[in-house]
Amino acid sequence: MNLATLASLRQRFLLALLGVLLLALLALVLVARYQVMPILLEDEETFASSELDRVERALGGELNHMRRLVEDWAHWDDTYDFVRGERPEYVDSNLYEATLETLELQTMLFLDNQNAAYWVVGYDEAGQFRSCPGALSSCGWAAPAVSFLDAYIRSGVEPVSHTWLLVLPNLAMAALSPIYQSREEAPSAGWLAMVRPLSEPWVDQLRNTTGIDLTLAGVPSTGPHKELVRLSPMQMQASRYVPALPPSRAVRIEAVLPRQRYQVTLETFRFALYWTSGVLIVTLLLVLWLLEHIVLSPLRQLSRFTQRLQHDQAETMPSSFLARRDEIGTLAREFRHLWRHQRQQSAQLLTLTQRDPLTGIANRRLFDERFATLLGRQPAPGEVAVMMIDIDHFKRYNDHYGHPAGDACLIELAKCMDQQLSQHGFLLARTGGEEFSALLPDTPLDAARQHAAALLNAIEALALPHAASLTGACVTVSIGVASRVPETLDDIGEIMRAADQALYQAKNSGRNRVCLFHEVADQAV
Structure with missing residues (x-):
């Protein structure tokens, strides 16, 4: 695609719409990546957490079942009497292997009121069923559990039921309850602990x-x-x-x-994304077609008319454009109006080109034209003087106060100097950034010096602050003056160079002063 093709409004519209389409598709992808996907993943995490909550609640339910089981046995009067040594038949009647199998228990520990093992029922490390007083060596395998329970009870636990999960290293559930009479009128006779293994069948x-x-x-x-x-x-x-x-x-x-x-929601979103993309593409194609027939085609016709108008100014604008009531018709009518006033505007622009846009005084172009006209006048003019005026340390002024303040300073100085010079019929022009020139027709050099001195005093009287100046506390200027000398200094360029040399001497002599060209020449000699 070459530059001529890109210059076509139609192609630029097409590229713009394609860019919009790509940006829209990219936006959809980014929304999916950074908005929708995090929400789906967060929902998935919430689902996983809720499922684990269900498992944890199921474990809690099993622990509550253990709590109720240990309380049923610990609050049974027979258990109370057994731990107090008053019911020896309790062992044969209740503590046998079938009891543990029925209750799905691994161990039952009966502790007296001193937290010592009173009776131990359970399976030892070899898996053999044991039922014996805690003091016998055959029940020594339960000693670590008894020691743990003793330390736990002595740590100041509440005399109520407790449940835990155990890692021994095999997994198990444990429950502990004080042993009371069913009426709970007497103090506790000890503690009863039960341990249930979390076997694979139980997990199933x-x-x-x-x-x-x-x-x-x-x-x-x-x-x-x-x-x-x-x-x-x-x-x-x-x-x-x-x-x-x-x-x-x-x-x-x-x-x-x-x-x-997650998969169902993701597929649903993808389906919606594909449909949205398709609708977007169709919409953009429709917009392009409407632009072509309503806007672009009439604009091309209007463009061809304006191109022909450059070669045939007598050609009139087609009435089909002028009759339209839309923006293109308004554009055509406004173009006709602008075309009719083109010459008037050109004349006004010519006037504007002779004025400095900031200060409103003459610019270098008008100054040179007036100077050339004055020197080319017949008969030859008499004495003609020029001034070159430069604001002292103006760059420091801009650096200190800023360029907007510098522009305001230029405007104020130009206004003061123009009032001072225009009353004598002199022309003041801005010929550089902080440089001005003045044209003084029919003015000898001495008179020009007096005018320059008066101009210097008028600027000092303004008392514009200049804290960064190396010359004084206020804004000052340096002025170089030169005048026409027939057959010696009779050219615009030579006269201006002479004034520039005088200005250079004024700046080198300390600024805020007036220097004449003949004085500079005398010093050089």
Whole structure:
């Protein structure tokens, strides 16, 4: 695509619309990436957390069941009398292997009111059933548990039921309750502890109850308490740590969950995204077609008419454009109006080109024209003097006060100098940034010096502050004056160079002064 093609309004519209389409599609992708996707992932995390909450509530329900079970046994009058040594037949009647199998227990520990093992029932490390007083060596395998319970009770726990998850290292649930009479009128006779293993059949039952593919494992409690890993587009793995005993261990709940909600929502959004993209493309094509027939085609016709108008000014604008009541018709009528006033505007612009836009006084072009006209006048003019005026340390003024203040200073000085000179019929022009020139017809050099001195005094009288000046506290100027000398200094360029040399001498002599060219020449000699 070449530059001529790009210059076409039609092609630029097409490129612009394509750019809008690409930006819109990019916006949709970014919205999907940074707005929709985080929401979907957050919803997925909420779903995983709620599923783990269900598992944790199921574990809590099992612990409550353990609590009720230990309380049923601990608040039974027979248990109370047994721990007090008043019912020896209690062991044969209740504490046998079938009892543990029925209750799905691994161990039952009866502690007296001194927290010592009164009776131990359970399976030892070899899996053998044991039922014996706690003091016998055959029940020594329960000594660590008894020591733990003794320390736990002596730590000042409330005399109520307690439940825990245990990591021994095998997983288990434990419940502890003080032993009371059913009427709770007498003090506690001791404590009863029960331990239920979290076996694989029990975990299978928990899976069936919750409908969640889960596993339980004992882990150190120092790991991350929550974690979510997306295994595949269809599955994710969520885990959570649940406090257990001993405190350095925890139970890790790990569940493999489906990502169906995420996939369904994502597919729905993609479908909506594709449809939105399609509708957007069709809409942009329709807009392009309407632009072509309503705007671009008439504009091309109007452009061809304006091009022909450069070669045939007598050609009239087609009435079809002038009759339109839309923006193109308004444009055509306004163009005709502007064309008719073109010459008037050109004349006005010519006048504007002779004035300095900032100060409103004459510019260099008008100054040179007037000077050339004056020197070319017949008969030859008499004495003609010029001044070159430069504001002292104006760059420092701009640096100190800023350019807007500098512009205001130029305007004020130009107004003062123009009033001072125009009353004598002299022309003042701005010929540089801070440089002005004055044309003094029929004025000898001495008279020009007096006018320059008066101009110097008028500027000092303004007392415009100039804190950065190296000459004084107010704005000052330096003036160089030269005059026409027939057959010696008779050219515009020579006269202006002479005035410039005088200005240079004035600045080198300390500024804020007037120097004449003949004085400069005398010093050079």
